[in-house]
Amino acid sequence: MKRTVPLLISAVTGFILIGTAFIPMFEEWGNDAMAWFNLLAAFAFILGGGNLLKMQLQKISAQQAGWGYAAVTLIAFFVTLFVGLAKVGVHPNAKFPEFSWSGNYLEVGSAFWWFFEYIFTPLSATMFALLAFYISSAAFRAFRAKNTEATILLIIAVIVLLGRTYASEWLTGGFPNEPIFGEGGITYSDFKLDHLSQIIMDDFTTPGMRAIKIGIALGVASTSLKVLLGVDRSYLGSDQEA
Amino acid sequence: MKQSTIIWTLLMVFGGLGLISVQLFRGKGEVYVREVPVEAKSSSKTSPEQTYRWSTYQEVSAKEKDDPGISFSYSRTLGLWVSAFCTLAIFSFLYGDNPLYKFTESVFVGVSAAYAMVVGFWTEIVTNLYAKLLPGMARMSFFPDMESDVQSxxxxxxxxxxxxxxxxxxxxxxxxxxxxxxxxxxxxxxxxxxxxxxxxxxxxxxxxxxMPFIVFTADGSLLWIKSLRNTVVIVGVTSCMVYFFFSVEHEGIVKYISRLGIWFLMITFGASFAYTVMGRIALLSARLDFLFNDWLGI
Amino acid sequence: MHLWKNVVIERLMIPLLCFAAGMAQSRADDPPKAKQLAPPTQFRAEDVDGDAGTAIDLFWTLSPDDEEDTKPRKVLRYVISRKQIGGSEEAVVLESGSPFVFEVEEKKPEFEEIGEATYRKDTFRDSNCETGVPYLYRIQAFGPDNAASPTVELKEPIIATLQWFNLQRSWFAVFVFLICGAVIVFIEMARRGKTLKIRKIAGLEAIKDAVGRATEMGRSCLFVPGIQDINDIQTVAGITILAQVAKTTADYRATLEVPTSRSLVMTTARDTVEAAYLQAGRPDEYNEDDIYYITDEQFGYVASVTGKMVRDKPAACFYMGAFYAESLILAETGNSVGAIQVAGTAMPTQLPFFVAACDFTLIGEEFFAASAYLSGEPQQLGSLKGQDFGKLIGGILLLAGCLIMTISAFESRGEPPAEGKETVLQSAQIYLKENILGKGGFKP
Incomplete structure (x- = not known):
C-alpha cells in the first residue's frame, strides 16, 4: 500500500504527460508541472536546512573533531538567512516608498548583497578557478604516451590545445595557401593547427558526441519506462519501516 | 601542537600582518563610493503625500577618490579584503587541507545554503505561490506594482x-x-x-x-575531401552506436567495429578535454587579476 | 511683325519667368513628399498546423524595393496589422458625478499593429490569436524618411483552429510507440522466462570489488548522486544505482556516505538506502545520518565534499548522476586520496573529465543500463534489449538515409534539379529528413 499508491501516481502522471506532448491544447502541462516542482523544492529547504542544523548541532554537542567549524557553519548560515529573509538594508521600491518590504532582496548595498558579493561569489569563482590546476594534473596523468593509443590521444589533445591558442599562429601561421598535390584540393594551410583542430572537432568529436547522445536518449526512454511501469521502484523506499 | 600547524599559524599571522601593513602604506585595497540621494514620494491616493529620503552608493574607481561627493566605504573595503582572504584560503587547499580552508569551507557551506533558501523563499514561495494565490495581499505587502485586476x-x-x-x-x-x-x-x-x-x-x-557518402559539385566533379569527411562522420556515429550494443558480445566483426567506435570515443574525449583547458586557465587568470589588480593594486 | 514679336515676347517672357521662378521657390519651400515604396505581393495567411488554435503564419513576397545589395536600404521593415472580423469591442465608461450609471460604447474594430518583420524577411507568426476568431491581416513596407508602401490586405479573413492532435509530430509518435513498445515487449518476454544475454560492462563489474576493498581497508564508500534535483532523469537513474550499491555495502557491512546537494534527493536517497538495507537483511546497519544535505550551491557542495574526502579518505568513490564543472574537482580529489573511482553520467561535456580521472566510467547509455545490470533482474535486463532495438532502428534509418542521399547524388550529378520535378530518390530523401525525422507529419 505504501508503495502501490505512489506507483500509481507516478505511472498516471508520467503517461498523461507523455500523451499531452501530442495534444496541442495540453502541451503546457509539462512546463506547469516543472514550475510546481520549483515550489516543492523551495518548501523542501525546510527538510534540508533542518538536516544541516541537526548535523552541525550534533557535532557541537558531541564535541566531535572539528566541532568549531560546525559552529562557524551555523553562525554563517543563520546570519545570512536572517539578513536575507528580513531584507536588512533593503530600501523600498522608489515608486512605492510607503511599502517598506517592496524592495528587491538582492539590492546593491544591502546586507544580503554584501554576503553574496564578497563571500559567495569570490568563493564560487575561486573553486571554479581551481579547475585550472586540476585539469593540468589530470591531463598530465591521462595523456602519457604509454602505448600507441595513448600516444595518438596525446597528439590529438596537443593539436586541439595549441589550435585554440596563439601558438597555432606562431607555429603554423606561415603555411601558404597553395595546393600540395596539383589541383587536388588540399593546401598547405589546411595543416595549420587551428584548422586541424577544427577538423578534429567537426569530424571526430561530433560523431562521437552524437552517438553518445543517441544512446543517452534511448537510456532515458528505458529508465523512464522502468520507473513508470514500476519495474524499478527502488526510489520509493520500502513497504516496511526500518 | 604539530609542527605543520605551528608553521601554518606563523605563516598566516606574519603573512597577514605583512600584507595589511603594505596595503596601508601603499593605500591600495580601498573602495570608494559616490552617494546618490533618492527622494521618493508616496503613491497612496487616500492618505496625504509623504516624502521618503535615503541614499544609495555607487562604487567608483580609486582615481576619483579626491573628487567631490566621493567617500571611503568601510563595508565595501572590508568586503574586498574578505574576498581576497577567501580566495587565498581556497587556493591553499591545493597545498593540502589546513585550518584556513576548513574555516572558509564552513563559511561557504553556511552562506551558500542560506543564500539558496533566501532565493527560494523570495522567488518561489513569495512570488510564485503567495502572489498567485493571494494577489490582493501580495500587492499590499511585497508587490505594490502588481496590476490590480490580477485574480487568484x-x-x-x-x-x-x-x-x-x-x-x-x-x-x-x-x-x-x-x-x-x-x-x-x-x-x-x-x-x-x-x-x-x-x-x-x-x-x-x-x-x-x-548525409551522402559521396558529394559532387554542381558541375558533376567529385568533392573528395568533403566526401571523405562525410564518410568519417557516418562511420564514426555508426561504429560508436555498435560499441554501445548491450545484447551483442564484442566478437567477430562486431569486435572490430566496436573497436573503431572506441577509437572515435577516445579521440572525442581527448579533443573535448583539450578544448576546455584554455577556458579553465582563463578562470584562474580572472581570479589572479582580482588579487593583483583589484586588491593589491599591482 | 518683328517688332511686335519682340515686344510681345519681351512683355510676356518676364512675367512668365517670374511666375516660373515663384513656382520653383514655392516648391523648394514645401516639405518633401514621403517616397512611396513598392508594396509586398502575394500576401497570404495559413493556420499553424498542430497547435492549440493560437497561431497564424503570414507569408509574402518581398517588396521589389527590398533588394539585397541596395545601399542605403529602401525597405527597413514590414509592419503587420490585424483586425478582428465580426465582433465588436465594448468600452465601459463611468459617467462623471453618478458612479452607478454606466455607458457602453461600441467600438468598431480597427487595424492594430501586432508586430514587425525586418527587411529580407518574408514570414511572420502571430502567436496571440484566439481560437475560432476570424482575423484580417494587413502588411505595409516602411523605409527611411517615412517612405512607405501602400498597404496590402488579405482578401479573406483567416481563423486559427484548434487541432486535437499535433500532426507535425505524427512520425515522432511512431518512434515513441516503437521504442517504448520494444522496451515493454522485451520486459514482458524476460518476465515470462526468456533468457536474455547481456555483455559485461567493466565499470559495473568493478563496483563489488571497490566496496570489498573499502571493507578490507576499514574505510568508507562515498556515493555522490549528482548535483541536480529529482526532476532530472539522471538523478533518478543515480538513485536507482544507489539502491544497488547500498545492497552491496549492506552485504559487506561497509559504511556508505551519501552527501546530497538537494533536499529532495536527500529524502529520496534515505528511503532508497533504507529499503536496500532492509532487503539485504541488515536494518541495524542503516544510519540515516550517513545521508545528509550540504547545500544547493554547486561549489559550496563540492568544497565540502572534497574537504571530507581529504579528511576521511574513502576507499571507494561513486559519482552517479548529473554533474557540471565540479566533476573534475571531485575526481581529482578522489585520485589524490587513492580511492577507486567509478563514475557515470549522461552529461557529454563532463565525460572526458571522468574518463581521464576515474578508474571506470559509465558512458552515457551505460549509466542508464547500470541499475538494470546490477540488479540482475530479468525484466530490468529486458529493458536493455529494448534500448538495443532502438539503436537498431536508428542505425538502419541512418544508413538507409545516407545510401539514398548518396545514390541520389550520383543520379542527379551535374543536372540542376528542376523545380517541382524531383526524382523518386530525391523525394524519398526529402521525406526522410523533413517528414520522418522532421516536423512534416505523414503528408509529403
Whole structure:
C-alpha cells in the first residue's frame, strides 16, 4: 500500500504527460508541472536546512573533531538567512516608498548583497578557478604516451590545445595557401593547427558526441519506462519501516 | 601542537600582518563610493503625500577618490579584503587541507545554503505561490506594482497541497505520505524527459547525421575531401552506436567495429578535454587579476 | 511683325519667368513628399498546423524595393496589422458625478499593429490569436524618411483552429510507440522466462570489488548522486544505482556516505538506502545520518565534499548522476586520496573529465543500463534489449538515409534539379529528413 499508491501516481502522471506532448491544447502541462516542482523544492529547504542544523548541532554537542567549524557553519548560515529573509538594508521600491518590504532582496548595498558579493561569489569563482590546476594534473596523468593509443590521444589533445591558442599562429601561421598535390584540393594551410583542430572537432568529436547522445536518449526512454511501469521502484523506499 | 600547524599559524599571522601593513602604506585595497540621494514620494491616493529620503552608493574607481561627493566605504573595503582572504584560503587547499580552508569551507557551506533558501523563499514561495494565490495581499505587502485586476490562480493550490504532504515527513505518524508528491514529480520527470530526449537527442541527432557518402559539385566533379569527411562522420556515429550494443558480445566483426567506435570515443574525449583547458586557465587568470589588480593594486 | 514679336515676347517672357521662378521657390519651400515604396505581393495567411488554435503564419513576397545589395536600404521593415472580423469591442465608461450609471460604447474594430518583420524577411507568426476568431491581416513596407508602401490586405479573413492532435509530430509518435513498445515487449518476454544475454560492462563489474576493498581497508564508500534535483532523469537513474550499491555495502557491512546537494534527493536517497538495507537483511546497519544535505550551491557542495574526502579518505568513490564543472574537482580529489573511482553520467561535456580521472566510467547509455545490470533482474535486463532495438532502428534509418542521399547524388550529378520535378530518390530523401525525422507529419 505504501508503495502501490505512489506507483500509481507516478505511472498516471508520467503517461498523461507523455500523451499531452501530442495534444496541442495540453502541451503546457509539462512546463506547469516543472514550475510546481520549483515550489516543492523551495518548501523542501525546510527538510534540508533542518538536516544541516541537526548535523552541525550534533557535532557541537558531541564535541566531535572539528566541532568549531560546525559552529562557524551555523553562525554563517543563520546570519545570512536572517539578513536575507528580513531584507536588512533593503530600501523600498522608489515608486512605492510607503511599502517598506517592496524592495528587491538582492539590492546593491544591502546586507544580503554584501554576503553574496564578497563571500559567495569570490568563493564560487575561486573553486571554479581551481579547475585550472586540476585539469593540468589530470591531463598530465591521462595523456602519457604509454602505448600507441595513448600516444595518438596525446597528439590529438596537443593539436586541439595549441589550435585554440596563439601558438597555432606562431607555429603554423606561415603555411601558404597553395595546393600540395596539383589541383587536388588540399593546401598547405589546411595543416595549420587551428584548422586541424577544427577538423578534429567537426569530424571526430561530433560523431562521437552524437552517438553518445543517441544512446543517452534511448537510456532515458528505458529508465523512464522502468520507473513508470514500476519495474524499478527502488526510489520509493520500502513497504516496511526500518 | 604539530609542527605543520605551528608553521601554518606563523605563516598566516606574519603573512597577514605583512600584507595589511603594505596595503596601508601603499593605500591600495580601498573602495570608494559616490552617494546618490533618492527622494521618493508616496503613491497612496487616500492618505496625504509623504516624502521618503535615503541614499544609495555607487562604487567608483580609486582615481576619483579626491573628487567631490566621493567617500571611503568601510563595508565595501572590508568586503574586498574578505574576498581576497577567501580566495587565498581556497587556493591553499591545493597545498593540502589546513585550518584556513576548513574555516572558509564552513563559511561557504553556511552562506551558500542560506543564500539558496533566501532565493527560494523570495522567488518561489513569495512570488510564485503567495502572489498567485493571494494577489490582493501580495500587492499590499511585497508587490505594490502588481496590476490590480490580477485574480487568484487557484491551480497553485496543487503545489501547496503537495508541499504540505512532503513536509508530513517530519510528523511522527503517517510520514509515508511524503512519498506521494515525490512519486508525482518523478513520474512527471520520467514522462517529460522521455519525450524531450527522444525528440532532441535521438531524432535530432539522426537527422543531422544523414548525409551522402559521396558529394559532387554542381558541375558533376567529385568533392573528395568533403566526401571523405562525410564518410568519417557516418562511420564514426555508426561504429560508436555498435560499441554501445548491450545484447551483442564484442566478437567477430562486431569486435572490430566496436573497436573503431572506441577509437572515435577516445579521440572525442581527448579533443573535448583539450578544448576546455584554455577556458579553465582563463578562470584562474580572472581570479589572479582580482588579487593583483583589484586588491593589491599591482 | 518683328517688332511686335519682340515686344510681345519681351512683355510676356518676364512675367512668365517670374511666375516660373515663384513656382520653383514655392516648391523648394514645401516639405518633401514621403517616397512611396513598392508594396509586398502575394500576401497570404495559413493556420499553424498542430497547435492549440493560437497561431497564424503570414507569408509574402518581398517588396521589389527590398533588394539585397541596395545601399542605403529602401525597405527597413514590414509592419503587420490585424483586425478582428465580426465582433465588436465594448468600452465601459463611468459617467462623471453618478458612479452607478454606466455607458457602453461600441467600438468598431480597427487595424492594430501586432508586430514587425525586418527587411529580407518574408514570414511572420502571430502567436496571440484566439481560437475560432476570424482575423484580417494587413502588411505595409516602411523605409527611411517615412517612405512607405501602400498597404496590402488579405482578401479573406483567416481563423486559427484548434487541432486535437499535433500532426507535425505524427512520425515522432511512431518512434515513441516503437521504442517504448520494444522496451515493454522485451520486459514482458524476460518476465515470462526468456533468457536474455547481456555483455559485461567493466565499470559495473568493478563496483563489488571497490566496496570489498573499502571493507578490507576499514574505510568508507562515498556515493555522490549528482548535483541536480529529482526532476532530472539522471538523478533518478543515480538513485536507482544507489539502491544497488547500498545492497552491496549492506552485504559487506561497509559504511556508505551519501552527501546530497538537494533536499529532495536527500529524502529520496534515505528511503532508497533504507529499503536496500532492509532487503539485504541488515536494518541495524542503516544510519540515516550517513545521508545528509550540504547545500544547493554547486561549489559550496563540492568544497565540502572534497574537504571530507581529504579528511576521511574513502576507499571507494561513486559519482552517479548529473554533474557540471565540479566533476573534475571531485575526481581529482578522489585520485589524490587513492580511492577507486567509478563514475557515470549522461552529461557529454563532463565525460572526458571522468574518463581521464576515474578508474571506470559509465558512458552515457551505460549509466542508464547500470541499475538494470546490477540488479540482475530479468525484466530490468529486458529493458536493455529494448534500448538495443532502438539503436537498431536508428542505425538502419541512418544508413538507409545516407545510401539514398548518396545514390541520389550520383543520379542527379551535374543536372540542376528542376523545380517541382524531383526524382523518386530525391523525394524519398526529402521525406526522410523533413517528414520522418522532421516536423512534416505523414503528408509529403
Amino acid at each position: 490562480d487557484l491551480l497553485y493550490l496543487i503545489p501547496l497541497v503537495l508541499s504540505v504532504l512532503l513536509l508530513w515527513r517530519l510528523a511522527p505518524k503517517g510520514n509515508w505520505i511524503a512519498r506521494w508528491p515525490l512519486a508525482f514529480f518523478i513520474g512527471a520527470t520520467a514522462g517529460i524527459r522521455l519525450i524531450s530526449y527522444l525528440e532532441t537527442d535521438f531524432i535530432g541527432q539522426l537527422q543531422s547525421t544523414i
